[in-house]
Amino acid sequence: MRELINGAEAISRAALDAGCDFFAGYPITPATPILLHMMRELPLRDGIAIQAEDEIAAIGMCIGAVIGGKRALTATSGPGMSLYSENLGLAVMGEVPLVIVDCQRMGPATGAATTTSQGDVQFLRWGTSGGFPLIVLAPANVEACYHCTIDAFQLAERYRIPVIVATDKETVSTFATIDTDRLIPSQTIERHTLPGSDPYRLYDYARPDLVVPLASMEEHIIRFNTSSHDPAGYLTKEPDQLDVLNTHLQEKIYAHQDDIDHYDYVPVEGARTLVISYGIAAGSALKAVQKAAEKGIAVSSLILTSLWPIPERILTEALHDVDTILVVEMNNGQYAREVERLAHMKQTVRRVTSVNGVLIPPETILQSGGVQ
């Protein structure tokens, strides 16, 4: 069976399939369709959906609900992400599993509300104080919106971390043909709760890279603290304790990149050119690679489905045997800088970008790569 659905519907359906039972949001183009879907569907499934007074309250309510045992989603666009910033940091520090959808539109500020963009990519990584890692996924098409959202809930639970699904106006609002049999969760997302010994210690990890499962408020006294805290959740500024805490916040992500990194790498025998893309730009890149192949020119493709933490292992592998790397993205070259950092002196990294909202034509990529 097939359906014609857009990315907003794919994301909303995935959230419900992942067991999301709490949504708080604030209307904003182009994320509103997700708010509408959840407001319509969640009450019918014994879930809670609420339109908050602003984005700050939306994410704040989600965080409170998660600690109260719910599985939460919120969705916004650039200006809303700006307002999420402080609570994004709180979710990192308190180790809150939460899924956030950023339907990117052109910024800065109100920008062009109905124009697509990938301009939040660096902001999503560095948009809260402290500089500690979180996870950002980027679905390349409508079907990937579904699977990325499922993965986002899984990763959020597994690493007790906010996971951002970075999509865009174009992907959430364009209808595409999908096979309904493929929109089935690939995994069941379980919340690991800890029976454990009383008193429960929310931050008492055995190793820096491990997280303590959340506990139920019925079974344990929970001490949630987003000031710097010791293993029991009490405020501390002891240097030794801060080292432990801050090492943990990094290690729990960086030590598990094999699990977190998501990508689609298609190396082509003899290719001297590699196209790297993600999100909406991946369609342009794939079409360009296909057109090059039709002309008998071998070009390899790497589509990144996880952007943060940087999937360095696959980037390094993909960069290994090529001379020219084209980084295709609908912004001012934000992710290209990460690739440039990993490329060696003799390689050429070309930024193929667009900041006018028009999808990057495959021909532009081919021209940039000298493939005519």
Next chain:
Amino acid sequence: MNETIRTYLNEDRLPLPFCPGCGHAVILKALDRALVSLALKREDVVIVTDIGCVGLSDKYFHTHAFHGLHGRSITYASGLALAQPEKNIIVLTGDGGVGIGGHHLINAARRNMDITVLVFNNFNYGMTGGEHSVTTPIGSHTVTTHQGQIEQPMDICGTAAVNGGSFIARKTSFDKDLDDTIAAAIQHTGFALVDIWELCTSYFAVNNAFGKKNIQETLDSLHFKTGILHKREGKPYLALYREKVEGTKKKGGRLSGMEITHSSLLSRPFAVTLAGAAGEKIISAAKLFGQGGVRSGLFVTQRDDYPVTVKTGHSRAELILSPEPILYSGMERPDVLIILFEEGLRKVSTLLPELTSADKVYINARLGPVSTAATVMKLQFDHAGPLKRRSNAYAVMALAELLRHEALYPVEAFLEALQARKRFAADSLAAVKASEGVLEP
């Protein structure tokens, strides 16, 4: 758990960290006595603290604790109240937290969210050195009002009450019955707030020679009363939400999907742009046309314009139909451009000169001539019999004619898609029938 709880204070962590004479310790002990009097289970109490000196408080209670960001405590408490409606969610905030988070206070009151907010109101920011707050009395001296405060103090109780809060009290830390009022607030179902006036002995009290009697004088000068000021019965947010949902038919579930019931001979991607006018069912006609393609085994994408205001737009749709999965939904030029209304003609004015002789334009014959290299064909809606003036059927008519002329997929598949949308099925089927012969070379 049937133990009799003597205190909810976390005795391992005592003593309390506040300055000598600070009202915070008095209020926390009153809160402890209130909890003892209510004999609540520890697991049923959640203390949510804001930022500032009061933010240190959760540590001293052996209950659930949630310590978050400045001004946002009420948002976390609201989320907790929705997730854990049986628990007693108690927010401890200062006058600073009320200032920065005033929007949340107003909205939690409006919603009658089932939380209790205790305001530790000492007229200034104690932790950061005595800056003025939203409650600093007129004329008072703080490190940010050297010449005396000139801003009107906020009436916290009045604000919460006028916006729907259902239990509103004002007390001072010197009141002997403070614990009773706090207990009543916790017991209340719905949004409860106690604004508790107290002294910051490090800053506000010393900078203004402000003592217990000055609290009373300030209250009097503002005509502010103390005690329980407002109490009404009213269902809290979640109870109303549940009530509204109750009895609503359960639906949802999986996508139904469409069977592939027809086949298409299309051998390459084919692009169609539909340029209509707002309110003329352009987007929905395009969607059904796309569904007809899906029912014929084609892959389809549909990009619609995204107007700023709904009734000024939603007039243009771009469709791609392809025998292969569509990687890239962008469109350089359509194979067929359908122009139905003046508004659509304006919107494609820059596209027309780009079309080549391989492309076609179907244009409503009532619209003026267009200049383009494409083959122009006229849509003679006057030949559509009884539907000739039914402008919101033009899109379906034009698309049906497109199928007859370009053989993208069988008209029957389009009919099937139209029939599946039951509410408009009869009108749509009539439009398809009436459209035959409307397109003229």
